[in-house]
Amino acid sequence: MTTTLDPARLTPSRLADGLLSALGAREDRSRGFGRSAGSPLPGAVPLLGGAPSPDALPLEAIRLAAAHLTADPQALVSTLQYSAPSGITPLREWIARREGVDPARVLVTNGAFHGLSLVFDALLDRGDRIVVEDPTYPLIFRDLQHHEPELLPLPLGPDGLDIDSLEARLEDGARPKLLYTVPDFHNPTGLVTPAAQRERLVALAEHYGFVIVSDNAYDGLAFPGVDVPADYSPDSDLVVHVRTFSKILGPGLRLGYLVLPTWLVAPVTRLRANQDQHSSVPVQAIVERVVGAGDRPPIQGGLDGIAERSRTLYADRFDLVTGLLDAALPGGVSVEHRTGGIFLWARIEDEGIDLAAAQHLARTRFGTDAVLGRFFFLEDSADDRGRLRLGISHLDADGLRDGVDRLVAALTAPEARR
Numbered sequence: 001m002t003t004t005l006d007p008a009r010l011t012p013s014r015l016a017d018g019l020l021s022a023l024g025a026r027e028d029r030s031r032g033f034g035r036s037a038g039s040p041l042p043g044a045v046p047l048l049g050g051a052p053s054p055d056a057l058p059l060e061a062i063r064l065a066a067a068h069l070t071a072d073p074q075a076l077v078s079t080l081q082y083s084a085p086s087g088i089t090p091l092r093e094w095i096a097r098r099e100g101v102d103p104a105r106v107l108v109t110n111g112a113f114h115g116l117s118l119v120f121d122a123l124l125d126r127g128d129r130i131v132v133e134d135p136t137y138p139l140i141f142r143d144l145q146h147h148e149p150e151l152l153p154l155p156l157g158p159d160g161l162d163i164d165s166l167e168a169r170l171e172d173g174a175r176p177k178l179l180y181t182v183p184d185f186h187n188p189t190g191l192v193t194p195a196a197q198r199e200r201l202v203a204l205a206e207h208y209g210f211v212i213v214s215d216n217a218y219d220g221l222a223f224p225g226v227d228v229p230a231d232y233s234p235d236s237d238l239v240v241h242v243r244t245f246s247k248i249l250g251p252g253l254r255l256g257y258l259v260l261p262t263w264l265v266a267p268v269t270r271l272r273a274n275q276d277q278h279s280s281v282p283v284q285a286i287v288e289r290v291v292g293a294g295d296r297p298p299i300q301g302g303l304d305g306i307a308e309r310s311r312t313l314y315a316d317r318f319d320l321v322t323g324l325l326d327a328a329l330p331g332g333v334s335v336e337h338r339t340g341g342i343f344l345w346a347r348i349e350d351e352g353i354d355l356a357a358a359q360h361l362a363r364t365r366f367g368t369d370a371v372l373g374r375f376f377f378l379e380d381s382a383d384d385r386g387r388l389r390l391g392i393s394h395l396d397a398d399g400l401r402d403g404v405d406r407l408v409a410a411l412t413a414p415e416a417r418r
């Protein structure tokens, strides 16, 4: 809609009313984490955060890679020029070898969110049906809401996806366009989808013709000793892999990639080229050097070597928090999936505790925070009220002890009882 603007009265809100597109004007109806509007108490120790630990970031590897790049004027000049939409060749070839696919199927993105957004743009028309794990990572709805999809929740229990219920709905005629899943160290539950469920899902996708969008943002972060089954087969024409360097090398790099089935390569690449042309070339060149693409040796063990440190650190922090909760509230907290990643999905067993009230106290009186489980659920479930997601990555052992003490104080405060 265009309205005539009176130049004498160009207030910001009139400009917004007159000029914003429907999309620009649309209120954000995505589900966030219900963060409080107020600022945290001074000295607060929140158990939040989906970012890597500062202690795990590969500072020296990034410094060495940047020094190597900047010492070579010719290489540096080429990183300052425009480049190909799909990414720089040595990095794409390294990714392709790792994924066991043709490099033509790899598109370097600005992280997992960007990859997801491109795939959603390429596939979804308004009102299309998509299957989403329930609970799921709610920030994908920030992007998905633009497509106004119809959501088909797929219950995720302690043993994984309820594929029988999906199959029944498909047999009844439900025709989703895509299924969004976080297969490894699921955010928030920590679940690793069992191999048999992955195989069944691919068979259903191939039978009914929907795309499995596998968001493997925590790839490589298995706790030591935890086995992860083979990923959704990249040989299927109905599987898209979304990966990111965010959780191991650092989210500020904004670098990740898609592995696309052949039929999706051209449309997704075109959308990407029309949008921002390509990812930052200096960043790609630094990551290329860290991981050891081309004939260069990796720096500090490359991606897997760097991940190794994170895996041990996060496993130790996960165990520390589990132990502290158990000691403070014996039998009062259970944790199902000790697998990998950077979150702990806790069930508070005492139904007399009102978690929303406890969280309010945690924020306003005790100086900590955690995300209420209900923000991750699409449908009401018996489970959603008793859950908290704790971020374990960014605090050291003393910080975690302090944060857990404060959380326990909030959970056990008389005002937190129903």
Ligand code: PMP
Pocket: 050, 110, 111, 112, 113, 114, 137, 182, 187, 215, 217, 244, 245, 246, 251, 255, 256
């Ligand atoms: N997917 C999931 C499941 C995530 O947890 C996150 C980060 N919290 C992302 C995607 C976003 O990753 P990136 O920073 O690479 O965009």
